Amino acid sequence: LAKTTQPISMDSYEGQEVNITCSHNNIATNDYITWYQQFPSQGPRFIIQGYKTKVTNEVASLFIPADRKSSTLSLPRVSLSDTAVYYCLVGDLINAGKSTFGDGTTLTVKP
Amino acid sequence: NAGVTQTPKFQVLKTGQSMTLQCAQDMNHNSMYWYRQDPGMGLRLIYYSASEGTTDKGEVPNGYNVSRLNKREFSLRLESAAPSQTSVYFCASSDTGTLYNEQFFGPGTRLTVL
Numbered sequence: 406l407a408k409t410t411q412p413i414s415m416d417s418y419e420g421q422e423v424n425i426t427c428s429h430n431n432i433a434t435n436d437y438i439t440w441y442q443q444f445p446s447q448g449p450r451f452i453i454q455g456y457k458t459k460v461t462n463e464v465a466s467l468f469i470p471a472d473r474k475s476s477t478l479s480l481p482r483v484s485l486s487d488t489a490v491y492y493c494l495v496g497d498l499i500n501a502g503k504s505t506f507g508d509g510t511t512l513t514v515k516p
Numbered sequence: 517n518a519g520v521t522q523t524p525k526f527q528v529l530k531t532g533q534s535m536t537l538q539c540a541q542d543m544n545h546n547s548m549y550w551y552r553q554d555p556g557m558g559l560r561l562i563y564y565s566a567s568e569g570t571t572d573k574g575e576v577p578n579g580y581n582v583s584r585l586n587k588r589e590f591s592l593r594l595e596s597a598a599p600s601q602t603s604v605y606f607c608a609s610s611d612t613g614t615l616y617n618e619q620f621f622g623p624g625t626r627l628t629v630l
Contacts, residue, residue: 437617448520448606448621449559492558498617505575506551506559 407432407495414511423480425510427493430474435497438469438476439504443490449506452491453478480512488514517542520622522607528628529597537592537625539607547612548590549574549619550582552603559606565590566612597629 410428417423429438437456441449453460455467455476466479480487490511496504523538541548546567551559561574565584579601581593590609594601604626608619 439617441619446624448608448624449619450621451618454618496617498612504617505561508558 407436409493409495409505409507411491411493411507411510413508414513416513416515417483418515419484420482423483423487423512423514425478425480425491425493425512426475427478428475429493429495432473432495433497436495437498438467438473439494439496440465440467440478441492441494441506443492443509449492483512483514485514485516488512519543520607520609520620522605522622522625524625525623526626528630529594530630531598533597534593534595535597536594537605537607537627538589539591539622540589541607541609541620542588543609543611543620544587545609545611545620546587547610548584549608549610550580550590550592551606551608552576552601553606553624554603562592562605594627597627599629601627602629603627 407429439454440452442452443449453465453467457469460467468477490509492506492509494504520541549564550562553559560576563582565571568587571582583591604624606624607622610619
């Protein structure tokens, strides 16, 4: 199983861009990188997924370098409602159970 | 579509009691999962089911059993509850094998074992 390492917490201010980096040194060839967001008292929610280079959707961008040993979730112009825990997962798309949630990064957005 | 539903939302048990947590999804997903989340920590996988009729252990299976009743339903049973099983339990489902293995989570069951 690919182990992931993220910062425990980050602070930001409204309107800033936030970048959260995840390290996954033993990522396997078939593994994808997926990010989830979790608000208090709710289940996690999918944000974005990628395999290499850059992926962008309406809420975030995901940057993955060529060696794929790390990835960076970028949240543009955060607001107070982006305060949440963000999890980085690494695993393949076929075999259920090979992705594990770490302890995540608690992002606090201040006014 | 209701997505992933879980019952009950809250439960208090005494040590040694048993109970079953129910989970159902209406998205025709083939994979389903049970996680537990202790306060201030990430989710840990208890069991998962890659398809109807199959189940496999995750990271923390001890003290739990599961049943994949059909494609829609995946239940988690605590045979003899212990205080260490006090946690929030999340069920999830996904359409494994598609381009995006996005897991959809239920609202959770908050379990307290006294």
